[in-house]
Amino acid sequence: EVQLLESGGDLVQPGGSLRLSCAASGFNFGTYVMSWVRQAPGKGLEWVSSIATSGDDTFYAGSVKGRFTISRDNSRSTLYLQMNSLIVDDTAIYYCAKYRNDGGSHYAIFDYWGRGTLVTVSS
Amino acid sequence: DIVMTQSPDSLAVSLGERATINCKSSQSVLKSPNKKNYLIWYQQKAGQPPKVLIYWASTRESGVPDRFSGSGSGTDFTLTISSLQAEDVAVYYCQQHYNSPLTFGGGTKVEIK
Numbered sequence A: 001e002v003q004l005l006e007s008g009g010d011l012v013q014p015g016g017s018l019r020l021s022c023a024a025s026g027f028n029f030g031t032y033v034m035s036w037v038r039q040a041p042g043k044g045l046e047w048v049s050s051i052a053t054s055g056d057d058t059f060y061a062g063s064v065k066g067r068f069t070i071s072r073d074n075s076r077s078t079l080y081l082q083m084n085s086l087i088v089d090d091t092a093i094y095y096c097a098k099y100r101n102d103g104g105s106h107y108a109i110f111d112y113w114g115r116g117t118l119v120t121v122s123s
Numbered sequence B: 001d002i003v004m005t006q007s008p009d010s011l012a013v014s015l016g017e018r019a020t021i022n023c024k025s026s027q028s029v030l031k032s033p034n035k036k037n038y039l040i041w042y043q044q045k046a047g048q049p050p051k052v053l054i055y056w057a058s059t060r061e062s063g064v065p066d067r068f069s070g071s072g073s074g075t076d077f078t079l080t081i082s083s084l085q086a087e088d089v090a091v092y093y094c095q096q097h098y099n100s101p102l103t104f105g106g107g108t109k110v111e112i113k
Helices: none
Strands: A005-007 A018-025 A032-038 A045-051 A056-061 A070-072 A078-083 A092-102 A105-113 A117-121 B004-007 B011-012 B021-025 B039-042 B051-055 B069-071 B077-080 B090-096 B108-112
Touching: A005 A092, A018 A032, A018 A092, A018 A117, A032 A078, A032 A105, A045 A070, A045 A078, A045 A092, A056 A070, A105 B039, A105 B051, B004 B090, B011 B021, B021 B039, B021 B090, B021 B108, B039 B108, B051 B069, B077 B090
Parallel strands: B011 B108
Antiparallel strands: A005 A018, A018 A078, A032 A045, A032 A092, A045 A056, A070 A078, A092 A105, A092 A117, B004 B021, B021 B077, B039 B051, B039 B090, B069 B077, B090 B108
16 A cells, blocks of 8 residues: 655744655655645645656756755655745645656656645744 | 636535536647646545546546546646535645646635535
């Protein structure tokens, strides 16, 4: 059974930093592109970042580029999101989500999601 | 960036009746080489993460009831629930994966009338 378990969410002051983790199990983690998607309280979904299987290629939303860094440790089946220079608008539930791998072609169809971890940025 | 616009923002439908949700993209999400529309529909129930209902605009995800269907091509798409059940109360989102950044519609909240 595929499982994604996020952790690391917390209350942090504006300008602060936080590192989120997503522990994956039930699938061959190293062969899937992974992403972070966030959802502000009572709001819609916003893609944050994606990372290729090897970790060599990374992609970011404009709203977080230069402040957030996505990374992965395939030996630990774990995805990370380092968040620096946090602002109030970063307050959200952060979900870890898995791309679909169709015969080696990777599609941003988020077929499995974790339950999310809450990040609150407030003074 | 491709902007995804959903309508309506919310709708209330009687049990057993049809619910129709629209999604419009600011540019075509149809890729010529494979003739696929890079459009997904998700369902998000309260307190849960989203769940894939439909991908490639009209392919139902395994295990999704056949009362859910997707249609459309290019820039205009529709999610239809043919006979609304109580368990379908949720917020529905469309998402394009034609290019980066990946973008979602604002969501449509479906309730029982």
